[in-house]
Amino acid sequence: MPKKEATKAIAFRISADKDRRLNQLAAASSQTPGEFAREALLEKLDEGQTTAKTIERMQQRQDQLTAALAAFREDFATAIETLLVVIASPQKLTADQAKKWVNLRLRHQTFDSSVVS
Numbered sequence: 780m781p782k783k784e785a786t787k788a789i790a791f792r793i794s795a796d797k798d799r800r801l802n803q804l805a806a807a808s809s810q811t812p813g814e815f816a817r818e819a820l821l822e823k824l825d826e827g828q829t830t831a832k833t834i835e836r837m838q839q840r841q842d843q844l845t846a847a848l849a850a851f852r853e854d855f856a857t858a859i860e861t862l863l864v865v866i867a868s869p870q871k872l873t874a875d876q877a878k879k880w881v882n883l884r885l886r887h888q889t890f891d892s893s894v895v896s
Contacts, residue, residue, distance in 0.1 A: 789820075854885045 793801065798812075805815035861880070865872050882888040 858885060 801812050801816060805812045808815060810818070858881075865877075
């Protein structure tokens with residue numbers, strides 16, 4: 780059986796208005812004031828770990844958004860370049876050919892053999 784970690788009692792004073800608030804919050808959560816205060820303290824002590832995890836998740840999301848933005852910029856540049864080439868080209872492009880080209884190269888949909896190269 781694992782050995783239980785030693786615990787220590789903690790006592791502190793609070794004002795009458797804080798005591799009333801503590802009793803209200805404890806009652807609302809079906810706890811004694813001591814249980815509620817203990818839980819609140821433990822949550823506060825764990826807050827640093829929680830904050831670090833939140834920051835890490837936010838950093839990962841920022842990295843994902845940065846990559847998505849870079850891909851968007853590349854696709855946008857390709858689209859603008861294509862528009863300029865088509866405008867300058869003597870060959871006329873149909874709306875269907877243009878849609879297929881965009882679907883393949885910018886929307887990354889499956890290959891269609893009738894797409895304009």
